[in-house]
Amino acid sequence: MAEDRRIRKTRRALRDALVGLVLERGFTALSVEDITQRADVARATFYSHFRDKDELFARVTRDLLDELDERLRPAVTESAVGFTGKPVLEMLRHARQERDLYRIVLRGEGDGKPLRMFTEACARVAAEEFRGRSERNDVKPRIDADLLARVWVGEQVSVLQWWVEHEAPPMPAEEVVRMLLDLALRGRYWATGFDRPA
Amino acid sequence: MAEDRRIRKTRRALRDALVGLVLERGFTALSVEDITQRADVARATFYSHFRDKDELFARVTRDLLDELDERLRPAVTESAVGFTGKPVLEMLRHARQERDLYRIVLRGEGDGKPLRMFTEACARVAAEEFRGRSERNDVKPRIDADLLARVWVGEQVSVLQWWVEHEAPPMPAEEVVRMLLDLALRGRYWATGFDRPA
DNA sequence: TGCGTTACCGAACAATGTGTCTGGAAACAT
DNA sequence: ATGTTTCCAGACACATTGTTCGGTAACGCA
Numbered sequence: 449m450a451e452d453r454r455i456r457k458t459r460r461a462l463r464d465a466l467v468g469l470v471l472e473r474g475f476t477a478l479s480v481e482d483i484t485q486r487a488d489v490a491r492a493t494f495y496s497h498f499r500d501k502d503e504l505f506a507r508v509t510r511d512l513l514d515e516l517d518e519r520l521r522p523a524v525t526e527s528a529v530g531f532t533g534k535p536v537l538e539m540l541r542h543a544r545q546e547r548d549l550y551r552i553v554l555r556g557e558g559d560g561k562p563l564r565m566f567t568e569a570c571a572r573v574a575a576e577e578f579r580g581r582s583e584r585n586d587v588k589p590r591i592d593a594d595l596l597a598r599v600w601v602g603e604q605v606s607v608l609q610w611w612v613e614h615e616a617p618p619m620p621a622e623e624v625v626r627m628l629l630d631l632a633l634r635g636r637y638w639a640t641g642f643d644r645p646a
Numbered sequence: 647m648a649e650d651r652r653i654r655k656t657r658r659a660l661r662d663a664l665v666g667l668v669l670e671r672g673f674t675a676l677s678v679e680d681i682t683q684r685a686d687v688a689r690a691t692f693y694s695h696f697r698d699k700d701e702l703f704a705r706v707t708r709d710l711l712d713e714l715d716e717r718l719r720p721a722v723t724e725s726a727v728g729f730t731g732k733p734v735l736e737m738l739r740h741a742r743q744e745r746d747l748y749r750i751v752l753r754g755e756g757d758g759k760p761l762r763m764f765t766e767a768c769a770r771v772a773a774e775e776f777r778g779r780s781e782r783n784d785v786k787p788r789i790d791a792d793l794l795a796r797v798w799v800g801e802q803v804s805v806l807q808w809w810v811e812h813e814a815p816p817m818p819a820e821e822v823v824r825m826l827l828d829l830a831l832r833g834r835y836w837a838t839g840f841d842r843p844a
Numbered sequence: 845t846g847c848g849t850t851a852c853c854g855a856a857c858a859a860t861g862t863g864t865c866t867g868g869a870a871a872c873a874t
Numbered sequence: 875a876t877g878t879t880t881c882c883a884g885a886c887a888c889a890t891t892g893t894t895c896g897g898t899a900a901c902g903c904a
Contacts (some may be wrong), residue, residue: 452901454851476674476700476757479890490853495892502674531834556761559674560754567804578838587839591825596837598804599829606800610793627789631797635833636729639794640776641785650872652880677861688882693863 459497461487463508466501467548475505475557502558509562512549513569516542524577531633533625535573536604540621543612554609563605570601603628657695659685661706664699665746673703673755700756707760710747711767714740722775729831731823733771734802738819741810752807761803768799801826 465487469478480501484491498504519542523534543550553562575597582589589596607628611618631639663685667676678699682689696702717740721732741748751760773795780787787794809815809822829837 452851454900458852474757480892481890491891492854492893492895493852496851500892556754556758559672559756560758560761563754563758582838589838591829591837595805595808595825596829596834598808599801599826600834602800602802602804603797604800605804606796607793610796627793628797631789631794632834635836636794636798636830638833639789640780640787650880652871656881678863679861689863690865690883691881694880698863 455497458487458489458493461489462494462497462504466504466508467552470505470552470557471548475501475552502561505558505562506565508549509553509565512546512553513565515546517569517573520573524573531629533629535577536628537621537625539570539604540608540611540624543608544617544621547612550608550612554605554612567601567605570604571597574600600632603632653695656685656687656691659687660692660695660702664702664706665750668703668750668755669746673699673750700759703756703760704763706747707751707763710744710751711763713744715767715771718771722771729827731827733775734826735819735823737768737802738806738809738822741806742815742819745810748806748810752803752810765799765803768802769795772798798830801830 462483465483466478469482469486473482478501480494481491483501483504484494494504498507516539519538520535523538526532526534553566556563571594575593578589578593578596582593607624611624660681663681664676667680667684671680676699678692679689681699681702682692692702696705714737717736718733721736724730724732751764754761769792773791776787776791776795780791805822805826809817
């Protein structure tokens with residue numbers, strides 16, 4: 449009773465139409481009619497599912513984050529011991545799979561609201577990961593965990609944007625992770641080839 | 647001839663109205679009339695200055711970036727030798743001064759377009775800085791300079807967002823820079839208190 | 845298979861916002 | 875003081891929004 453094929457079909461069509469059109473023209477430039485037209489759905493039907501464009505976008509983003517969270521959970525617990533980069537790798541795979549949606553979210557379409565949802569979700573995961581590691585190993589970090597999480601997520605988002613905006617993947621996901629990890633763990637002196645001063 | 651008091655006044659009023667209103671309600675939710683009303687300017691006058699909301703926002707952002715660029719120039723040449731963090735510090739000061747505008751830009755208002763302008767401007771500066779240092783010191787980086795710049799800017803933006811969204815500054819600018827620098831240069835093992843494995 | 849339910853359609857609606865264009869009043873630089 | 879430029883107030887056609895309606899078609903289930 450909770451599952452009507454018609455509902456799934458319309459929602460899916462609207463979702464796909466949104467993603468495609470935002471990618472082409474940008475979120476603000478779209479009218480509800482543009483979306484329903486591409487989705488081949490009556491405009492009135494749109495409003496029986498969503499209050500407006502923003503709610504549709506928010507819903508699509510929310511679904512994506514739920515999916516990501518589910519994929520991240522095992523990776524996070526698995527990497528609880530050291531810095532394995534497993535969660536990042538899993539995220540990259542997810543991004544490759546849902547590339548178009550990742551692109552529009554990471555671009556900040558929708559006044560950056562979906563992007564904020566994304567970064568905050570990631571920051572939560574990262575902060576939790578850090579805190580867990582600290583407790584288990586009984587070391588106290590020299591830097592506030594929330595700030596550290598923000599920095600880490602900032603790096604990830606930045607690289608994700610770069611990775612996902614290339615038509616052909618500029619390098620395999622595994623390599624991106626390795627680089628990101630090297631950079632984060634060993635620091636910039638290593639990355640730039642400098643020797644670290646005393 | 648290029649200076650008419652009336653023009654400056656209306657432009658300034660529209661600018662301030664935009665920033666204030668975006669901060670309160672978000673960019674998309676605003677109508678041109680909302681803006682002109684708060685600015686106490688006729689709607690027709692708005693269109694004699696800007697094509698639409700977006701052009702106004704883009705112009706405001708552009709001005710901000712020009713200002714930032716001017717402030718950054720001496721800091722960049724000064725820090726050409728090592729990683730001093732001078733440019734970041736200068737940016738934080740600028741952000742404190744233009745806090746509201748920084749907030750809405752960093753939030754990704756306007757479908758993230760102003761934010762993209764901002765990050766790209768910063769990335770240009772950073773990449774130039776890196777390249778200059780590599781040449782001067784004749785070392786070849788282990789990681790592509792552009793990608794490295796992206797990551798570095800990603801961290802900055804992320805921290806900036808965090809810093810600028812707190813009502814009271816959570817920590818002085820100098821301390822933020824020190825942390826960011828420590829983190830970037832010494833790496834995460836240092837930051838979290840772990841010893842680095844072999 | 846048939847039946848009751850539910851989602852979809854297409855059209856209409858008022859309300860709001862957009863972008864452009866007037867003529868006249870006011871402020872400007874010189 | 876004067877000629878120029880900007881601002882204002884109002885009107886305009888047009889697009890978009892969000893809601894409502896009765897009729898039609900697809901649905902889940904017995």
